[in-house]
Amino acid sequence: MRTSRNRLTALACAAMLALVACSSDTGGDSGGGGTAAGGGQEERVTIRLAASDQGPGYPTPYGAIRGPGRLMSSFIFDTLGFPDVTGDPKPWLARSWESTPDGKTWTFRLRDNVRWHDGRPFTADDVVFTFDYNLKGPGSTTGVYSAVNYIDTVTSPDPSTVVITTTQARPTFLTDVVGSFSGMSIMPKHIWESVTDPAKFQGDQALVGTGPYKLRQFDLTNNTFDFLANDDFYLGPPKVRELQIIKVGDPLLALQQGELDSATTGNGQSGTGAIPQSQIDALSRNFKMFTAPGEFNVALFFNQTRGFPYDQKEFRQAVAYALDRRDMVQRLLNGRGVPGPAGALGPANPFLNPRLPEYNHDLNRARSMLDQVGLRDANGDGVRDRPDGSPFAIPLLTSNLDTTTATLVSEQLRAAGLRVDLVTVDQPTSDARDTRGEYDMAIVHFGGLSSDPNGLTNRFASTSRAQSFTRVQGFRNAEFDRLAAEQAGTIDVNRRKELVNQMQAILADELPQLSLYVPEQIAFADTKKFNGWAYTPGCPPCGISLNKRNLVSGNAAPAPNA
Amino acid sequence: MTLPAVALPAGRTGVVTRARARVAGAAGALFVGFFTVLAVFGEQLAPYRATELAGPSLEPPSDAHLLGTNLLGQDVASQLILGARASLVIALLAGVGTVLVGGMVGVIAGWFRGWVDAVLMRVTDVVLVVPKLPLLLLVGALTGGRVGALSLLIAVTFWPVTARVLRSQVLSLRTRTHVRAATGFGAGTWHQLRNHILPDLALLSLAELIPAASRAVALQAGLAFLGVGDPSQPTWGGMIRDAIAYRSVFLIEAWKWWLVPPILAIVTLVAGISLLGTAGERRLSPRVSRHTR
Numbered sequence: 001m002r003t004s005r006n007r008l009t010a011l012a013c014a015a016m017l018a019l020v021a022c023s024s025d026t027g028g029d030s031g032g033g034g035t036a037a038g039g040g041q042e043e044r045v046t047i048r049l050a051a052s053d054q055g056p057g058y059p060t061p062y063g064a065i066r067g068p069g070r071l072m073s074s075f076i077f078d079t080l081g082f083p084d085v086t087g088d089p090k091p092w093l094a095r096s097w098e099s100t101p102d103g104k105t106w107t108f109r110l111r112d113n114v115r116w117h118d119g120r121p122f123t124a125d126d127v128v129f130t131f132d133y134n135l136k137g138p139g140s141t142t143g144v145y146s147a148v149n150y151i152d153t154v155t156s157p158d159p160s161t162v163v164i165t166t167t168q169a170r171p172t173f174l175t176d177v178v179g180s181f182s183g184m185s186i187m188p189k190h191i192w193e194s195v196t197d198p199a200k201f202q203g204d205q206a207l208v209g210t211g212p213y214k215l216r217q218f219d220l221t222n223n224t225f226d227f228l229a230n231d232d233f234y235l236g237p238p239k240v241r242e243l244q245i246i247k248v249g250d251p252l253l254a255l256q257q258g259e260l261d262s263a264t265t266g267n268g269q270s271g272t273g274a275i276p277q278s279q280i281d282a283l284s285r286n287f288k289m290f291t292a293p294g295e296f297n298v299a300l301f302f303n304q305t306r307g308f309p310y311d312q313k314e315f316r317q318a319v320a321y322a323l324d325r326r327d328m329v330q331r332l333l334n335g336r337g338v339p340g341p342a343g344a345l346g347p348a349n350p351f352l353n354p355r356l357p358e359y360n361h362d363l364n365r366a367r368s369m370l371d372q373v374g375l376r377d378a379n380g381d382g383v384r385d386r387p388d389g390s391p392f393a394i395p396l397l398t399s400n401l402d403t404t405t406a407t408l409v410s411e412q413l414r415a416a417g418l419r420v421d422l423v424t425v426d427q428p429t430s431d432a433r434d435t436r437g438e439y440d441m442a443i444v445h446f447g448g449l450s451s452d453p454n455g456l457t458n459r460f461a462s463t464s465r466a467q468s469f470t471r472v473q474g475f476r477n478a479e480f481d482r483l484a485a486e487q488a489g490t491i492d493v494n495r496r497k498e499l500v501n502q503m504q505a506i507l508a509d510e511l512p513q514l515s516l517y518v519p520e521q522i523a524f525a526d527t528k529k530f531n532g533w534a535y536t537p538g539c540p541p542c543g544i545s546l547n548k549r550n551l552v553s554g555n556a557a558p559a560p561n562a
Numbered sequence: 563m564t565l566p567a568v569a570l571p572a573g574r575t576g577v578v579t580r581a582r583a584r585v586a587g588a589a590g591a592l593f594v595g596f597f598t599v600l601a602v603f604g605e606q607l608a609p610y611r612a613t614e615l616a617g618p619s620l621e622p623p624s625d626a627h628l629l630g631t632n633l634l635g636q637d638v639a640s641q642l643i644l645g646a647r648a649s650l651v652i653a654l655l656a657g658v659g660t661v662l663v664g665g666m667v668g669v670i671a672g673w674f675r676g677w678v679d680a681v682l683m684r685v686t687d688v689v690l691v692v693p694k695l696p697l698l699l700l701v702g703a704l705t706g707g708r709v710g711a712l713s714l715l716i717a718v719t720f721w722p723v724t725a726r727v728l729r730s731q732v733l734s735l736r737t738r739t740h741v742r743a744a745t746g747f748g749a750g751t752w753h754q755l756r757n758h759i760l761p762d763l764a765l766l767s768l769a770e771l772i773p774a775a776s777r778a779v780a781l782q783a784g785l786a787f788l789g790v791g792d793p794s795q796p797t798w799g800g801m802i803r804d805a806i807a808y809r810s811v812f813l814i815e816a817w818k819w820w821l822v823p824p825i826l827a828i829v830t831l832v833a834g835i836s837l838l839g840t841a842g843e844r845r846l847s848p849r850v851s852r853h854t855r
Binding site: 334411 | 613614615618619633634635703789793794804807808809810811813814
């Protein structure tokens with residue numbers, strides 16, 4: 001599964017779900033309210049959420065490979081573990097797990113009261129089958145689980161135990177195997193053993209899982225879903241009896257009109273602009289507001305293969321100083337967000353290096369650096385020229401969703417004497433040109449900033465073969481490559497943090513790309529009806545406002561340690 | 563003979579109609595003149611550059627910003643003033659272009675008749691049924707949507723109706739006695755067209771020019787709204803697009819100063835061109851005026 005999620009995923013998820021996070025008063029609220037609701041009569045509720053604008057795909061592990069679809073399939077299929085609201089993977093289908101001191105052998109003990117939706121018992125055979133199917137069988141051709149190619153063997157010494165050995169100790173093992181997004185969805189052997197083309201397998205049989213919900217009906221043209229609780233679920237009947245993903249126009253308005261129980265704003269994404277304070281005030285009167293640090297950003301890319309001046313570090317730094325990113329946050333996000341950290345990890349990433357240069361707006365510094373690079377105004381027209389005196393203009397590629405950001409960049413660089421010519425194309429064209437490196441400078445938006453820092457390797461290491469619009473062009477740094485390779489095999493968290501800090505420091509100094517701003521995530525939810533709304537950090541696509549753990553438990557408290 | 567009398571409502575005398583026509587004409591001239599001044603002297607009149615970050619985000623109208631600011635803090639009044647040029651230039655270029663292309667095809671087909679006419683009219687039929695908006699979107703996106711390219715594009719897609727109207731007029735003209743007499747005296751094609759046909763087509767061409775120009779204004783605004791256009795050139799359509807892209811524009815007051823002015827500008831200019839055209843037509847030819855009434 002992909003570790004660094006892409007923009008579509010992020011957008012779609014944001015559009016779809018309430019994320020929910022601890023605003024100042026959440027902590028006290030969740031404990032009391034949740035247990036109070038569960039204390040008396042068992043009142044089971046129906047939760048309604050907005051459908052994604054983007055097609056989630058058929059809700060099997062192979063049909064739904066992006067965030068919104070992945071979330072849908074996670075209600076049906078279970079992974080061995082699942083994060084609770086602290087973000088750490090906790091036991092789910094597995095009762096417990098442990099690893100050997102060398103980190104290469106993992107033993108999972110499974111629950112023994114689990115049944116598939118069709119009534120057949122779940123056993124360790126199903127787990128072994130799923131891993132074999134995805135690593136060596138037909139599932140491996142889909143590329144969905146390519147991240148776990150370091151797994152060596154998967155065996156079951158007894159019907160409730162699975163042992164996994166790996167060729168190399170990996171710090172990301174748990175995320176890769178039991179993570180909420182990338183983790184392996186366990187499938188019933190008795191159904192899938194005869195399936196040779198998993199991506200095309202559809203129908204009732206394809207939707208048999210062990211999860212807390214069964215899919216009652218769905219419509220992939222409108223992206224709507226209707227889930228009904230699986231009352232035989234092994235952790236007890238889910239408190240949320242029905243889960244409706246319905247189509248609405250504007251989610252916030254729909255929430256205000258009582259059509260939804262929770263909605264997000266898509267704060268400042270794709271040129272939609274920030275939510276006005278007046279609307280926040282109006283919504284806050286009836287709903288609880290949740291905010292969370294952003295994990296989506298809009299960034300400025302420099303294509304170093306295009307030569308002077310893009311291959312000059314001082315030029316890129318000068319651009320960073322010329323940009324007033326706080327002003328961008330103010331204008332585009334109404335102040336609800338932060339300038340992007342220069343090390344390419346998001347503000348909420350546990351691996352964020354807190355001591356990175358901030359590149360605060362400093363026009364004089366930008367000007368003198370540009371002078372040093374050799375971009376001076378040769379003919380006195382107020383616009384900087386190339387060292388040979390010929391006119392210099394930056395063609396700035398942007399998708400039509402980001403023209404407002406591009407205009408801001410262009411105007412701010414103008415103040416430093418740089419001329420910018422906007423090249424506006426539609427989103428798919430922009431993605432394709434970014435991926436192929438057909439630009440000098442480009443505005444690119446994408447999410448995944450809270451994901452595991454291993455994603456930095458794909459985006460920045462010169463050894464990376466990744467093909468993506470988030471991949472920078474022409475950046476080569478031997479030290480970065482070395483650090484990236486070393487952290488991938490470092491189990492010790494502190495040592496790994498040190499290595500990732502150094503990687504970020506290199507990126508912040510070299511600036512192959514500059515994150516412009518990271519919008520804060522904002523959601524509103526009706527807590528009178530349901531008190532299990534919760535934001536799960538480090539679970540990027542998660543519209544895990546809707547952490548399925550909480551749908552079952554009915555409250556937002558972290559899972560008790562098993 | 564009774565039909566015209568019945569068609570004219572009681573009490574609507576010629577004097578009143580003529581007075582109305584004059585008022586309408588004056589209003590049209592005023593509107594078009596106003597926007598022409600904006601288009602020509604935009605840089606001198608606008609207090610800010612169109613993209614300049616002139617103030618804080620979404621400021622209501624004030625002395626500093628007569629029509630307030632948009633999401634980025636750009637001055638709406640300046641954008642409105644500077645956007646006039648794209649609209650007027652395209653009205654002129656695309657309007658004249660449409661009439662030129664359509665006129666050429668129509669006159670040649672009508673004058674030469676025979677296989678020339680047959681071929682040209684079949685071509686006209688083909689162009690007539692081409693879905694124009696998708697074509698404009700496609701070619702506009704590919705060519706970057708500069709005003710010149712867009713005008714040309716509008717001209718080469720919208721000429722068929724003009725061609726047909728002018729062709730039938732030429733067909734009719736060439737059977738008139740003076741034209742036939744000239745032919746009898748051995749007048750050549752060029753002489754005939756220049757002295758007898760084209761002068762008589764002038765008025766009809768004007769009548770064709772007006773809708774073509776108004777249509778071009780609306781089309782350009784529509785294309786800019788859909789994102790086809792030169793992003794460095796301020797346009798009214800682009801202003802509307804930006805305003806609507808801001809999802810909350812109707813939840814706060816901003817729509818009043820950000821969205822309404824460019825819409826009003828488009829409506830006013832299109833109406834102005836039409837009024838001016840109608841009035842000009844009446845003035846130039848009482849016969850047409852009577853005929854059209």
